[in-house]
Amino acid sequence: xxxxxxxxxxxxxxxxxxxxxxxxxxxxxxxxxxxxxxxxxxxxxxxxxxxxxxxxxxxxxxxxxxxxxxxxxxxxxxxxxxxxxxxxxxxxxxxxxxxxxxxxxxxxxxxxxxxxxxxxxxxxxxxxxxxxxxxxxxxxxxxxxxxxxxxxxxxxxxxxxxxxxxxxxxxxxxxxxxxxxxxxxxxxxxxxxxxxxxxxxxxxxxxxxxxxxxxxxxxxxxxxxxxxxxxxxxxxxxxxxxxxxxxxxxxxx
Amino acid sequence: xxxxxxxxxxxxxxxxxxxxxxxxxxxxxxxxxxxxxxxxxxxxxxxxxxxxxxxxxxxxxxxxxxxxxxxxxxxxxxxxxxxxxxxxxxxxxxxxxxxxxxxxxxxxxxxxxxxxxxxxxxxxxxxxxxxxxxxxxxxxxxxxxxxxxxxxxxxxxxxxxxxxxxxxxxxxxxxxxxxxxxxxxxxxxxxxxxxxxxxxxxxxxxxxxxxxxxxxxxxxxxxxxxxxxxxxxxxxxxxxxxxxxxxxxxxxxxxxxxxxxxxxxxxxxxxxxxxxxxxxxxxxxxxxxxxxxxxxxxxxxxxxxxxxxxxxxxxxxxxxxxxxxxxxxxxxxxxxxxxxxxxxxxxxxxxxxxxxxxxxxxxxxxxxxxxxxxxxxxxxxxxxxxxxxxxxx
Numbered sequence: 001x002x003x004x005x006x007x008x009x010x011x012x013x014x015x016x017x018x019x020x021x022x023x024x025x026x027x028x029x030x031x032x033x034x035x036x037x038x039x040x041x042x043x044x045x046x047x048x049x050x051x052x053x054x055x056x057x058x059x060x061x062x063x064x065x066x067x068x069x070x071x072x073x074x075x076x077x078x079x080x081x082x083x084x085x086x087x088x089x090x091x092x093x094x095x096x097x098x099x100x101x102x103x104x105x106x107x108x109x110x111x112x113x114x115x116x117x118x119x120x121x122x123x124x125x126x127x128x129x130x131x132x133x134x135x136x137x138x139x140x141x142x143x144x145x146x147x148x149x150x151x152x153x154x155x156x157x158x159x160x161x162x163x164x165x166x167x168x169x170x171x172x173x174x175x176x177x178x179x180x181x182x183x184x185x186x187x188x189x190x191x192x193x194x195x196x197x198x199x200x201x202x203x204x205x206x207x208x209x210x211x212x213x214x215x216x217x218x219x220x221x222x223x224x225x226x227x228x229x230x231x232x233x234x235x236x237x238x239x240x241x242x243x244x245x246x247x248x249x250x251x252x253x
Numbered sequence: 254x255x256x257x258x259x260x261x262x263x264x265x266x267x268x269x270x271x272x273x274x275x276x277x278x279x280x281x282x283x284x285x286x287x288x289x290x291x292x293x294x295x296x297x298x299x300x301x302x303x304x305x306x307x308x309x310x311x312x313x314x315x316x317x318x319x320x321x322x323x324x325x326x327x328x329x330x331x332x333x334x335x336x337x338x339x340x341x342x343x344x345x346x347x348x349x350x351x352x353x354x355x356x357x358x359x360x361x362x363x364x365x366x367x368x369x370x371x372x373x374x375x376x377x378x379x380x381x382x383x384x385x386x387x388x389x390x391x392x393x394x395x396x397x398x399x400x401x402x403x404x405x406x407x408x409x410x411x412x413x414x415x416x417x418x419x420x421x422x423x424x425x426x427x428x429x430x431x432x433x434x435x436x437x438x439x440x441x442x443x444x445x446x447x448x449x450x451x452x453x454x455x456x457x458x459x460x461x462x463x464x465x466x467x468x469x470x471x472x473x474x475x476x477x478x479x480x481x482x483x484x485x486x487x488x489x490x491x492x493x494x495x496x497x498x499x500x501x502x503x504x505x506x507x508x509x510x511x512x513x514x515x516x517x518x519x520x521x522x523x524x525x526x527x528x529x530x531x532x533x534x535x536x537x538x539x540x541x542x543x544x545x546x547x548x549x550x551x552x553x554x555x556x557x558x559x560x561x562x563x564x565x566x567x568x569x570x571x572x573x574x575x576x577x578x579x580x581x582x583x584x585x586x587x588x589x590x591x592x593x594x595x596x597x598x599x600x601x602x603x604x605x606x607x608x609x610x611x612x613x614x615x616x617x618x619x620x621x622x623x624x625x626x627x628x629x630x631x632x633x634x635x636x637x638x639x640x641x642x643x644x645x646x
Contacts, residue, residue, distance in 0.1 A: 051417065051549040052535070054429050055273040061416050073547040098271055099534045103548035124273040125534065149274040153436050158277075173275060177434045 003091040003119045004145050004168045007043055008204050014226030015217065015252060016206065017233050018045040018095060020063035021080070022072030024237060029080045030087075032242055037090050039249035045122060045228065048077060048096030055124045057180030059231035063238070074104045078112050085117035093147065095122040106135055110142040120145035120168055132165055147171050152192045159199065166203040172196060172224060174210045181212035181232040185219045193223035217252050256501040256568070256577060262450025263539075265575060267567035270449035272537045275433045279441075280537075282356065284451045290355045291348075291458065303347050304462060307380070308337045310344075312463075314470035314626070319598040326619035329480070330601070330629045331467055333492060340604060340631030341460060341492045342373035346442055348459035350377040353440035360384045360439045364428040366393055366421030366488075367558030368400025369604075369631060370444030375409035385409040388427040390420035393558060400635060418552040421562055425536050445489025446566030449537030453494075453566045460495025467626055468499055475624055482507040482619065485628040486610040487580075488524070488560035490569040492630035497578070507579065509617070510569060511610045513555030514582035524553035524561045527573045527580035535563065541570040556585035556639060557605040559631075583612040589643050591615065592633065604631030605639060 007014065017036050021029045029046070036044055049064035049072050056064070077094075084092070094113065101109045101123065113121070121144055126135070128148055139146050145168035150159050152175060162170060174189055175182075189210075196205060207220040208228035220227035229252065236248045254265075262268050262284070270280055290296055304310040312332045321328045333341035346363075353361060361378050363385070365371030371387040378385035387404055391413040394401055404411050417423040425447075432441045446453040446460075468478040483500055485493035487510040500506040515523035523529060530541035535550060542564035543551040555561040565573070572578035583591075592608030595601050603611060607630045619625055633640065640646065 052422065052426055054426055054536075055275060055433065057430070058416070065417065068549060075547070097534075099544070099550075100548035102533060103544065103546065125271045125537070127270060127272065127277075128274075130269065130271075151275045151278075151436075153278040154274065155278075176275065176436045178275075178430045 013221035014042040016228040018230035020047040022067035023063045026070040035245040039246040043091035045095040050097040057178040091119045093120040098126045114142040122147045163201040170203045172207045182210035197223045258454040264571035267570040271534045311466045324614040329626045334632035345459040346373040346377045349442040358440035363442045364424040368397040375404040375407035379407045388424040390414045392419045445491040446494040447489045457494040461498035463495035464499035480624040480626045482625045484509040486511045488562045490566040496628035513560035514584045515554040522554040524555040525582040540567045559606040583609045587612040602633035605636045
């Protein structure tokens with residue numbers, strides 16, 4: 001069984017952390033991952049930086065630009081991660097935009113992920129339909145879970161379809177917007193969280209975008225299986241450095 | 254082979270809608286409605302009236318006598334430079350503002366490089382009394398000050414794009430992010446035949462008025478609708494899409510797309526996507542684009558701010574791959590000389606984008622009785638500073 005599915009079966013609310021590979025320094029990637037696991041994080045999204053990250057707010061744009069300037073590439077990331085399964089056992093997901101994966105070759109990319117022990121991919125700009133028709137078989141061949149996004153504007157009908165082709169979890173984007181930290185959620189989010197919870201979907205839901213602290217983490221996980229923190233974590237390591245990662249995780253739960 | 258978009262939004266292997274889920278409802282709403290709306294009588298009537306009374310269409314198809322003599326062929330200039338706001342861009346913004354109204358949107362966003370599309374968008378928003386926000390790279394804001402002032406006078410808010418290389422591609426990213434943040438009330442007026450389906454098709458259709466007019470105008474002047482060649486410059490490719498549109502299936506009409514070579518195709522400072530690009534995804538569309546082997550998008554260069562886009566629209570990628578159109582690259586220097594030549598021979602100061610198209614006559618020899626229609630996409634007022642600097646006027 002894929003590590004993601006195993007993790008989703010655990011009887012607890014899951015905390016996931018996103019960070020940009022190769023940031024703050026090119027060779028920080030492995031240390032960040034190891035530190036996050038030791039701090040009790042349940043799974044990790046490793047951001048493969050892209051020059052034009054459409055769905056990201058200022059924080060992750062800046063970390064992506066810095067990582068690229070540091071020399072991060074798809075090849076470098078795979079090299080950094082080649083021995084990661086010797087030290088880390090929690091689920092690892094690569095999150096990135098479609099173009100760099102397309103240039104590497106989608107099949108070659110999935111194959112490499114399997115070799116290294118990457119469990120899933122999140123590709124915000126790969127359309128659901130395109131995945132379903134052209135890439136699903138490749139992902140399945142290498143045992144890679146593809147995670148789809150839904151938003152407050154996604155129709156029930158489309159959510160049902162996405163649920164039907166999801167074999168891991170559904171990434172619930174908390175509100176209409178790009179990535180970025182928020183201090184709290186309002187009524188609109190609560191209503192949306194309730195609506196999705198009441199749909200009784202097959203795939204568990206993990207909420208991301210706007211989760212930044214214990215309050216937003218609790219609000220999100222009161223309705224969903226877990227939550228993902230990205231920008232707030234990237235901001236934190238920008239300010240405090242990667243040595244302080246355990247302190248950040250302690251403040252969340 | 255078809256050169257028009259298929260039902261899935263592709264031109265051959267290019268096109269599609271590679272967008273984050275957050276944009277799906279907006280783009281899907283547009284996809285389901287744009288053809289229906291464009292076919293409504295009330296829409297067509299208002300669009301045609303505005304093009305006539307407000308934009309000043311039809312634009313002349315002018316026989317350039319002295320230019321023709323010099324190059325020993327028959328050259329007609331399609332005078333899009335005489336459109337209100339100074340370029341063809343307004344054909345599209347008129348269409349899209351009417352589309353936005355039909356869709357019930359009350360806020361408009363746009364991206365702009367040189368500022369021409371931003372001005373054309375701000376213009377139609379003023380005309381309709383609709384809020385307008387234009388994203389423009391911080392670097393472009395500095396080098397295109399007159400157009401920034403024009404947009405402000407027209408009531409638009411100009412927001413600097415501070416991310417990435419702070420030019421057109423980043424302004425486009427910021428506009429897309431704004432649309433993600435405002436998914437209900439906002440329509441995004443893309444300025445070229447780029448972006449996710451249905452934008453490339455919709456923009457091409459709004460611009461197709463150019464070749465629609467060329468057909469009947471040429472019939473009046475030459476007794477035939479089809480020229481031997483149609484020439485247009487290509488950045489994203491909207492004026493070329495409009496000039497080519499009604500000739501795509503007319504095999505005897507040669508289509509020539511002129512790209513900006515910048516300092517030279519191999520100089521590292523270029524925007525010649527057809528030579529330097531390969532298949533990839535940019536701004537929601539699978540197309541030819543300039544990128545590293547790792548798939549990071551490369552910042553292009555051209556002296557012309559309207560041509561320094563790292564991709565071309567998917568229609569043009571298809572025209573290039575299928576060899577339906579011939580792609581030619583023109584350097585900064587060649588374009589500037591061709592622009593000056595048009596001033597001297599015909600008394601017309603062209604936009605530097607259009608000057609690239611004009612330079613085709615130095616690169617390619619036409620027969621004496623060939624009829625060549627060149628789309629003069631814009632006027633040179635906006636480029637005076639660049640001309641002054643270049644020619645030390």
